[in-house]
Amino acid sequence: MIPQAIISQLPILQVIVPLIAAPFCALLGGRNRAWALAFAVSLVTFAISAMLFASTLDGTVLSYQLGGWAPPIGIEYRVDALNAFVLLIVSGVGALTMLYARESVAYEIDERHHGLFYSAFVFCMTGLLGVTITGDAFNVFVFLEISSLSTYALVASGAKRDRRALTAAYNYLIMGTIGATFFVIGLGLLYMITGTLNMADLAHKLVEHGDSRTLRMGFAFIVVGFGLKLAMFPLHLWLPNAYTHAPSAVSAFVSATSTKVAVYLMLRFLFTVFGFSIPFEVDVLRTIVLPLALIGILAGSIVAVFQEDLKRLLAYSSISQIGYMLVGITLLTPGGLMASIIHLFNHAVAKAALFMVAGAYVMQAGTSTISDLRGVGRDMPFTTAAFVVGGLSLVGVPMTVGFISKWYLVQAALEQGWWPVAGLIVLSSLVAFAYVWRFVEAAYMYPTPDGVIRREAPLTMLIPMWIFAGSSIFFGLNASLTSAAASRAASGLIAASSLIWQ
């Protein structure tokens, strides 16, 4: 079928196919040429990550060395069950948002900027895929910067619709750069101790090294750096504005992928690199990250209830959903980890659908303010129905993906006897119902204001939107594939760490 020579090169092709396509997008320019290339490339990337996913599902670990230099010295790309799963999420969301982007971007961005816009979009995808696939800690930083810098530009390109996109992008730039800097400082400290940057080698040498103040500092810097990137509760301030003012396709793509990739990095560093070889690491997670995650879950949901803008509401809901993933991590059990990993997928699917709905409103109704969208359920029935499905998934209603992840999470919390945590998760689901209902009520229970004409979104936007909405039902009914992947990934992480789990 496919020659072995190509199969062995898949890990690098995953990154360089979009990397090479991105400058071509800039050269091709407008009139859908850049879009066509970006869309074709995103499909190829998705196919590659599907192949990688299929070949790692049985627990195989693929290793690829760049430039013919063997791992501890050269850069290694390493694909296991966990990052193959994340690669699949990123490239899948990328392909579908690219389909969605055609109409949405044509409406929201000047045609003379299309070439550069799609170039930045594909670069962002390259960066996220690179961060996920690499087994080299410094390479993580390089790709993190590629994805972040292009995201800043993408957020700023929302300035045609709303000038506030510029300040949002600038805030994100400052906060994101601080996050990346913290990560590099932490990495520098680790390099000081071990003299290596390969993740597997780092893990090995850190266990030998034992406890020291340098290691603790490095750990703290890296956790805070990722905390900024994944919008952990008090470090989330960049997120609401960035998601609100970015062009709709960018909001959908970035909300579904970039924080997820940061959560993946957190998992990778906590379990594979640090591996909990010193008690300090567990203490930090339990006494600092866990309370912050719980506050984030509740505060994010409560603030979301009071938002006037639909996109901002969804952004605050993201902060609370990230809290769930962090709680799952801090449980430090296979069940909790599995809940986090499965929620990566489930939340990506639901949030992408919801932001696509918001983007369809922006295009067809010219606004994403909830009070201006009264009665929109009658004018745009398919779009609004997709919102209802995605919203139910955020709440965690049975038969949606949100239920699956919350079920696993509550179960894992109860196993540990963390009753208050389980209670808080259920409570925040009720709050989530409040903010979802606010919009559903406005969309269905009020008449359309006089003189407002809104047409249903075009098919190229409805199809990706409904693929996401549909998969948030499909994987809610039949979670065998996602839970198999998540539990395989979770047991891989636990096995790599020094945690002892009976």
Added chain:
Amino acid sequence: MHHHLILRVVAKLLLPFILLYALYVQWHGDYGPGGGFQAGVIFAVGFILYALVYGVDALVRVVPRGVLVGAMAVGLLLYAGTGVVSLFLGLDYLDYSRLAHDPVHGQEWGILLVELGVGIAVAAAMTAIFVAFATREPDIDDEDW
């Protein structure tokens, strides 16, 4: 007559040497300190000096914006493309051993090509950043501050 006559003459005298020095740093990178990034910056400095003395419009006439975007893309493609060539030669990405008759020369040529790509991309990006800031039309009039 022009203002700053001395500045104009000196700048014009310096320009070729700046560009030449950039090329020296570019090609000397594998024997001594230097390489694509530094060379690119020095090369861009030549263009920026030209714009500072003769005005940014003159610079945009010499290198239009499209050329800058194109050069950035070409530079990156040269870098990434060199790696891809080694894929077609049956080696891993960025392994240049088969680019020439023997591995040592192959590695050298590979690095030279990659550094050339870096140099072009950096020079274009630096100039583009300068042009972007220098030609920006203010949204607010000076009196309105």
